[in-house]
Amino acid sequence: MSDTPSTPFAEGYRMPPRFDEHARTLVSWPPIEEGAGTDVPGFRNEIESLVRGIAAFEPVTLIADPADIAEARARCGDVAEVVEIPIDVCWIRDNGPVFVRNEIGEVAAVHFGFNGWGERFACPKTQEMPSKIAEHLGVKCFRTSFIGEGGGMSVDGEGTLITTAQNMRNVNRYAGMSRQTIEEHLHEYLGIEKVIWLPLGLYEDSGTDGHVDNVVEYVAPGKVLAQVVRDKSNPNYDLLRENLDILRTARDARGRQLEIIEMDVLPYSTEPPGKRLAIPYTNAYVLNGAIVAPEVDPALDDRGFAILQEAYPGREIVTCRSEWQAVGGGGIGCVTQQVPVAKNDKDEDRCAK
Secondary structure (H helix, E strand, O other): OOOOOOOOHHHOOEOOOOOOOEEEEEEEOOOOOOOOOOOHHHHHHHHHHHHHHHHOOOOEEEEEOOOOHHHHHHHHOOOOEEEEOOOOOOOHHHHOOEEEEOOOOOEEEEEEEOOHHHHOOOOOOHHHHHHHHHHHHOOEEEEEEEEOOHHHOEEOOOOEEEEEHHHHOOHHHHOOOOHHHHHHHHHHHHOOOEEEEEOOOOOOOOOOOOOHHHOEEEEEOOEEEEEOOOOOOOOOHHHHHHHHHHHHHOEOOOOOEOEEEEEOOOOEOOOOOOOOOEOOHHHOEEEOOEEEEEOOOHHHHHHHHHHHHHHOOOOEEEEEOOHHHHHHOOOOOOOEEEEEOOOOOOOOOOOOO
């Protein structure tokens, strides 16, 4: 009998898309040690608002470090299940589990490797968090040392994944690993048949090395929301045009040409003073019946929200401030992670309300 560990794909699992029906959303409470120079109280205010916004549409499980569990429960326990699991950084999209589903509708978790975004941060406690979440949810967990940050991957649920070479081939995560080997890992752990490679993420996105969810997001099979800018003086102008050209000629795993909705506004924070940080509407978070979008600039928000409405027809727009998330290096899509609904199970609600 082989000693080779089984993989999700070998057992019939594939990664559903972000826009699929959710059983719940995972969020992590910013720990007191949260680095990157952000304001932890301000960050927590944003997360509380976000949790309350999401909880109006689907259950929320909030992960909190033992040192912070009391405050998390006091502030969010009336609308969310608050679970005590050791963590040392937020950003559950990247350091939490990624979920897959098999042909009979069972959901499992994948516990990818995580090295603190290219060893920028030491994250010893967070290393075990994905498996602990899987245990709490009562789902099978596949573990691999291969690094798989959720913000670096956008999938259509039908075998296609879009990523950036800046992130997924960066030597600070994948030193010596070929593109073919990376694609093989994505196939075995997420069921990916086709990878569309873009060169770069946002110019400002140095902390995560160009995560794709700031520039492109699948909104339906064969359909993507793509960030562009009209101002030629913006440092993102050329790189986003190159990304757009690649998307226009790409074919997905089923041989389809992509339908592209262009997000042609890119707002920058006005708070806190002295900071100019991109907060893309592209990194909004879609949930059951709604979209949570960053509220940034009154001069641009209406345009951004209208494009999101076009991308996600029939969903309510819910807004949330995210300046302190931006200071910390991310946004609304980075502090959330969806748990897909099990198709053969209506997901017994664990949410303690």
